[in-house]
Amino acid sequence: MKTCVFYARPAALSLALAAAFPAFSQSPAASQLSETVVTASRVATPVTDVIADVSIIDREILERAGQSSLRDILAQQPGIQMGSNGSYRSNSSIFLRGASNSQTIVLIDGVRVGSATSGGASFENLPLARIERIEILRGAASALYGPDAVGGVIQIFTREPAEGLALSASVGFGSAGQRQADALVRGSAGAIGYSLGVSREKARGISSVSNPTSTSFNPDADGFTSTSVDAKLTAKINREHALTLSFLHSDTEYxxxxxPSPNPLGLTKLTSDARAKPKLNNATVRWDAQWLPQWKSTLTAGTSDEDSVSEYYRISDGRFGGSSRFNTGRKQLTWQNDITLDKDVLSLMLEDRSEAVDSSTSYTIKQRNVRSALASYALNRERWNALAVIRNDKNSQFGSFNNWALSAGYRLIDGLRAVASVGTSFQAPTFNQLYFPGFGNPALVPQRNRATELGLKYQQGNVALGAVAYHNDIQGFIIPSTNVQSSLAVLRGVTLSADVKSGATSYSLSYDYADPRSYSSVPASNDLRLVRIAQNVLNARVTHRMGDVSVFGELKLSSNREDAKVVGVGRDTLPGYGVLNTGVSWKVQKDVTLLARINNLTDTQYMLANGFSVPGRNLFASVTWAM
Structure with missing residues (x-):
C-alpha cells in the first residue's frame, strides 16, 4: 500500500489553473447551450443565464461510474468533500462549501429527504442506476429552499420516460465480491409516459475500521447488499395540464x-456482527397546469420515509444481541405559481412540510412543522439579469424566520459574465442536537448566517470556466462533534472550474480552497478548523473518444485534514492523498456496451474519517444492453 501526500498553496494552484484556461478556449462550438437548470432559481433557466454556482451530473457520467456510489460521484464535483466510515457502503457525510452534512438540503424529484435526528441524508442508500440527473446548487439557499440550506442544495431527479419503447439491462462484477445488475423499461404511448427500473448491488467488502486500537475494530470484511426500485408515470391530460407520479424505494444492508447499547450478550469488538439497514421510500405526485399563457402553476405532494435501523448479532451462533432505530417520516405540499411578465418571471410559493421521528431512543419532542411562503422576481435584460427572493418560514418549535437573497449577473463581453450574490439562511437544531440523551441540549437556538459570493463565468462554444469566492458567517454555530454552540463559524473559500470539449477529448478540472473555522470565547475551542475538510482539493477528469471506444481518467489530489482522535481527546491530522481512477467504455455493437474501470489505480492508503478504511485498488467490469 502507498500513501500520497499533497500540499499546495492556493495562490500557486490558482495561477496554474489560470494559465491553463486560455489553452482551453480554443475549443470548437458548443452543443449544450440549450441545457436548462431548475434548482438554481426554482424555474427552468438556460445554463448560460444562471447566476448561481451550479453543477450538473448527467446520465452519461453516472453510466461511466461503474461500481462507484453516489458519494463517490458527488465528491468529484467542485466545492464538495466527503467523509466516510469505511467499506464500499457505509455511513457517509457530504461537506458542501465546508458546511456540515446537516447543512445541505437533498431533494428527490422536488421532495426533501433525510434524517430529522442527524439532519443529513443517507447518500449510501441512493442508487446511481435509478437516477436520471443531479443538479448541485452551491451557496446559502434558505431563501429559495428553507431551513438548513447553508452549504447548498443537491437535487436528484429519478429516471424519465422515453419516446417510444426503450429497454436496457446491465450486469457487472468486480473486486471484493462486487456484483451489480439492473434493468429498465421506459417508453410512451400517446399521452402516457412510463419508466420502471430495478437494481441490485452486492459486495463482500473490506474491514470498515482500520485502526486496531479502536474500541470497535474487527478485522473481518464488512459487506453490503442493496436493492432499489423506481417508477414514474406521466399523463398529458391536455395541452394545459399534466400529471406525474414518481416512486423510489431503496433497501440497503451493510x-x-x-x-450495542445496552449489551445483554456482552458482545466484544471481535464477537459482534453489526448490521445497518437503511431504507428509503419516496413518493411524489406533481400537477403542472398552464392556466394562462403567462401563468403556470405546479402543485407537488410528496412523502419521504427514511429508516435507519442497526442490529447486532453474535458471530459464533447468530444470536440477536440488540438493535436501535432512528426513523424519519416527512410530508410535503408545495404550490408554486410562475407568472411571466415579458422576459421577467414572478414566482409565488406556499409550502407545508412536517417531519416526525420514530426511534428506540426517547426524544422529548418527536415532530415539527414548517410552513413557508416565498416570493421571487427574476429580472432578465440583454446584458444583465438578477434574482430577488424573500421567504418566511414558520417553525412550530422556534417561531417565524425571514430570509432573503439578491443575486445579479452582468455580461462583460460575449460569453463572460460577472456574478455576485448576498443572502441569509438559518438552521434549526436537529432532534439529536436538542434531545439525544447525554448529548442533546434543549437550550440550543437556530443558527443564523449571512453569505456573500463574487465570481466570473465564461461559457462560449464548448468551453465553460468559472471562478467563485465565497464568505459565509454563521452566528451561533453548533459544532457537530461536541454539540457546543460557538459564537461564530466562518466558511470561506475559492472554487475554480473548467469544462472543455476539444474534438474527441473532454476535460473537466476544478480546484477548491476551503478554510472553514469555528470561533468561541473558550480559548481551547477558538479558531479551530472544522474537521474532515481539506484546505486544498484538485479534481480532474479526461475522456477521449476513439470511434466506439472511450477511455477516461479521474484524478483527485487532497491536502491534509483534521479529525478527532480515535482514542482520547484532541485531534489528529489525516495526511493528504492522491487517487487515480481509469477505465474504458467500448460499444461492441449497436445495443451492447462494455465498461471496465479501475478505482484507486495506485493502491493509495488514506482516510476520509479518522480510523476508518477506504477501498484500495479495485476493479470492475460490466456489460450493458440497451435498445
Whole structure:
C-alpha cells in the first residue's frame, strides 16, 4: 500500500489553473447551450443565464461510474468533500462549501429527504442506476429552499420516460465480491409516459475500521447488499395540464464495526456482527397546469420515509444481541405559481412540510412543522439579469424566520459574465442536537448566517470556466462533534472550474480552497478548523473518444485534514492523498456496451474519517444492453 501526500498553496494552484484556461478556449462550438437548470432559481433557466454556482451530473457520467456510489460521484464535483466510515457502503457525510452534512438540503424529484435526528441524508442508500440527473446548487439557499440550506442544495431527479419503447439491462462484477445488475423499461404511448427500473448491488467488502486500537475494530470484511426500485408515470391530460407520479424505494444492508447499547450478550469488538439497514421510500405526485399563457402553476405532494435501523448479532451462533432505530417520516405540499411578465418571471410559493421521528431512543419532542411562503422576481435584460427572493418560514418549535437573497449577473463581453450574490439562511437544531440523551441540549437556538459570493463565468462554444469566492458567517454555530454552540463559524473559500470539449477529448478540472473555522470565547475551542475538510482539493477528469471506444481518467489530489482522535481527546491530522481512477467504455455493437474501470489505480492508503478504511485498488467490469 502507498500513501500520497499533497500540499499546495492556493495562490500557486490558482495561477496554474489560470494559465491553463486560455489553452482551453480554443475549443470548437458548443452543443449544450440549450441545457436548462431548475434548482438554481426554482424555474427552468438556460445554463448560460444562471447566476448561481451550479453543477450538473448527467446520465452519461453516472453510466461511466461503474461500481462507484453516489458519494463517490458527488465528491468529484467542485466545492464538495466527503467523509466516510469505511467499506464500499457505509455511513457517509457530504461537506458542501465546508458546511456540515446537516447543512445541505437533498431533494428527490422536488421532495426533501433525510434524517430529522442527524439532519443529513443517507447518500449510501441512493442508487446511481435509478437516477436520471443531479443538479448541485452551491451557496446559502434558505431563501429559495428553507431551513438548513447553508452549504447548498443537491437535487436528484429519478429516471424519465422515453419516446417510444426503450429497454436496457446491465450486469457487472468486480473486486471484493462486487456484483451489480439492473434493468429498465421506459417508453410512451400517446399521452402516457412510463419508466420502471430495478437494481441490485452486492459486495463482500473490506474491514470498515482500520485502526486496531479502536474500541470497535474487527478485522473481518464488512459487506453490503442493496436493492432499489423506481417508477414514474406521466399523463398529458391536455395541452394545459399534466400529471406525474414518481416512486423510489431503496433497501440497503451493510456491515460495520460496532457494539450495542445496552449489551445483554456482552458482545466484544471481535464477537459482534453489526448490521445497518437503511431504507428509503419516496413518493411524489406533481400537477403542472398552464392556466394562462403567462401563468403556470405546479402543485407537488410528496412523502419521504427514511429508516435507519442497526442490529447486532453474535458471530459464533447468530444470536440477536440488540438493535436501535432512528426513523424519519416527512410530508410535503408545495404550490408554486410562475407568472411571466415579458422576459421577467414572478414566482409565488406556499409550502407545508412536517417531519416526525420514530426511534428506540426517547426524544422529548418527536415532530415539527414548517410552513413557508416565498416570493421571487427574476429580472432578465440583454446584458444583465438578477434574482430577488424573500421567504418566511414558520417553525412550530422556534417561531417565524425571514430570509432573503439578491443575486445579479452582468455580461462583460460575449460569453463572460460577472456574478455576485448576498443572502441569509438559518438552521434549526436537529432532534439529536436538542434531545439525544447525554448529548442533546434543549437550550440550543437556530443558527443564523449571512453569505456573500463574487465570481466570473465564461461559457462560449464548448468551453465553460468559472471562478467563485465565497464568505459565509454563521452566528451561533453548533459544532457537530461536541454539540457546543460557538459564537461564530466562518466558511470561506475559492472554487475554480473548467469544462472543455476539444474534438474527441473532454476535460473537466476544478480546484477548491476551503478554510472553514469555528470561533468561541473558550480559548481551547477558538479558531479551530472544522474537521474532515481539506484546505486544498484538485479534481480532474479526461475522456477521449476513439470511434466506439472511450477511455477516461479521474484524478483527485487532497491536502491534509483534521479529525478527532480515535482514542482520547484532541485531534489528529489525516495526511493528504492522491487517487487515480481509469477505465474504458467500448460499444461492441449497436445495443451492447462494455465498461471496465479501475478505482484507486495506485493502491493509495488514506482516510476520509479518522480510523476508518477506504477501498484500495479495485476493479470492475460490466456489460450493458440497451435498445
Amino acid at each position: 456491515q460495520f464495526d460496532g457494539l
